[in-house]
Amino acid sequence: MFNFRVIPxxxxxxxxxxxxxxxxxxxxxxxxxxxxxxxxxxxVDELIILDLSKTPLKxxxxxxxxxxxxxxxxxxxxxxxxxxKIEHCYKLFELGVEKIVFNNILFNDFNFLxxxxxxFGSQSMVISINTIYKNDGYHIYNYEKKEVTNQRLNxxxxxxxxxNPGEILLQSVDRDGSNKGLDFEILNEIQNSSNIPIILAxxxxxxxxxxxxxxxxxxxxxxxxxxxxxxKFNSILISYLNSKQxxxxxx
Amino acid sequence: xxxxxxxxxxxxxxxxxxxKHLGHEVEIIHSKSQLHKVKKIILPGIGSFEETMNYLKxxxxxxxxxxxxxxxxxxxxxxxxxxxxxxxxxxEGNFCSGLSxxxxxxxxxxxxxxxxxxxxxxxxxxxxSKEMFLAEKNYFYFSHSFxxxxxxxxxxxxxxxxxxxxxxxxxxxxxxGVQFHPEKSHRYGxxxxxxxxxxxxx
Numbered sequence: 001m002f003n004f005r006v007i008p009x010x011x012x013x014x015x016x017x018x019x020x021x022x023x024x025x026x027x028x029x030x031x032x033x034x035x036x037x038x039x040x041x042x043x044v045d046e047l048i049i050l051d052l053s054k055t056p057l058k059x060x061x062x063x064x065x066x067x068x069x070x071x072x073x074x075x076x077x078x079x080x081x082x083x084x085k086i087e088h089c090y091k092l093f094e095l096g097v098e099k100i101v102f103n104n105i106l107f108n109d110f111n112f113l114x115x116x117x118x119x120f121g122s123q124s125m126v127i128s129i130n131t132i133y134k135n136d137g138y139h140i141y142n143y144e145k146k147e148v149t150n151q152r153l154n155x156x157x158x159x160x161x162x163x164n165p166g167e168i169l170l171q172s173v174d175r176d177g178s179n180k181g182l183d184f185e186i187l188n189e190i191q192n193s194s195n196i197p198i199i200l201a202x203x204x205x206x207x208x209x210x211x212x213x214x215x216x217x218x219x220x221x222x223x224x225x226x227x228x229x230x231x232k233f234n235s236i237l238i239s240y241l242n243s244k245q246x247x248x249x250x251x
Numbered sequence: 252x253x254x255x256x257x258x259x260x261x262x263x264x265x266x267x268x269x270x271k272h273l274g275h276e277v278e279i280i281h282s283k284s285q286l287h288k289v290k291k292i293i294l295p296g297i298g299s300f301e302e303t304m305n306y307l308k309x310x311x312x313x314x315x316x317x318x319x320x321x322x323x324x325x326x327x328x329x330x331x332x333x334x335x336x337x338x339x340x341x342x343e344g345n346f347c348s349g350l351s352x353x354x355x356x357x358x359x360x361x362x363x364x365x366x367x368x369x370x371x372x373x374x375x376x377x378x379x380s381k382e383m384f385l386a387e388k389n390y391f392y393f394s395h396s397f398x399x400x401x402x403x404x405x406x407x408x409x410x411x412x413x414x415x416x417x418x419x420x421x422x423x424x425x426x427x428g429v430q431f432h433p434e435k436s437h438r439y440g441x442x443x444x445x446x447x448x449x450x451x452x453x
Binding site: 003005040043044045067070071074075076093094095096098121122123166197219250 | 262264265268269272297368370371372373374390392394434435436437438440441
């Protein structure tokens with residue numbers, strides 16, 4: 001009924017487009033506005049923009065930057081980074097952001113999220129869950145503190161559902177910045193009883209894998225490395241599905 | 252010049268951005284006094300039906316909008332909530348009345364049969380007015396919980412499906428209403444908005 005989505009994730013730091021590896025080591029990719037223009041010309045399904053330089057330093061979103069992104073993109077934009085007040089959200093929606101993604105605020109301000117859903121509705125909220133595999137299973141990763149927490153993914157996932165978000169962005173930290181392939185095992189770890197849409201990210205390696213993901217009842221896959229880098233020297237190459245592939249993924 | 256009426260809540264910058272990108276002149280208007288010189292108008296908007304209608308009431312916009320659409324036959328496009336308020340009433344907000352340009356009513360999607368809210372890219376099957384659309388198969392971005400059910404109406408232009416079929420585009424003379432967001436639907440939106448700006452009811 002719905003069209004499966006393929007979503008590039010653009011990670012931003014101080015106004016620059018960067019690529020992280022395992023949520024840590026970073027590499028400069030290029031100018032974000034220009035990159036958004038390229039994806040826009042390729043008729044991208046949606047874009048996820050994550051500004052990593054805001055939350056750790058307790059900074060507000062860079063509204064001017066977001067405005068320039070929104071004026072270049074004619075597909076839905078999901079934004080995350082530094083959103084800590086309801087007034088930020090009003091402003092972001094006014095600029096043309098479609099959904100807001102939250103992550104760290106879950107560790108410290110649950111009430112903010114329930115207020116958000118009351119005001120803007122579930123469909124405007126994406127919760128990002130970063131998970132990493134340790135000896136005894138999947139754990140939650142706190143990127144702000146750069147540490148693996150004791151929280152187990154399956155339990156945490158149940159907690160997140162209580163907020164009633166519109167979608168979950170499920171990211172594998174160990175596969176971030178690699179092309180080792182998506183970690184479909186994560187899906188066996190969670191009980192998605194409410195059938196909430198899931199966007200799986202981390203390690204996407206091929207077009208074939210996108211088709212595999214579609215068969216697994218996922219709603220979308222997202223990737224940054226796959227759409228911005230290429231080859232063993234991590235050369236920069238902004239790419240997206242070609243029009244034949246877009247058609248095939250949709251059918 | 253295309254005028255976009257700023258309703259209480261709503262993302263008007265995306266609509267304005269796309270029209271500008273297509274090379275059209277755009278102005279944002281908010282008051283009754285600005286309505287009389289309008290040549291082509293877009294009613295965007297998100298939020299609830301009741302809230303939007305109350306806002307129009309408080310700002311004395313209801314009669315002027317009805318006159319502008321029905322008497323002056325100004326080409327009008329309603330997007331999402333901007334389309335819903337063109338209808339006669341909604342199940343949302345105690346069957347509150349709308350502008351009644353179309354006699355159809357809005358219903359809420361039933362959780363047992365449909366995804367609520369209906370958010371994402373979906374097909375649009377063209378019933379009428381092919382020229383408004385890019386291709387035989389069209390995809391648009393949707394985000395809504397209420398829908399127009401009477402799909403057999405002569406005004407139906409496009410139909411989509413979320414568990415059950417609903418009207419995703421409706422047209423009567425100088426008025427088009429669309430449930431989807433052309434401003435977020437890249438090439439499908441480009442074609443549709445450009446058609447409205449250039450060719451619709453001129």
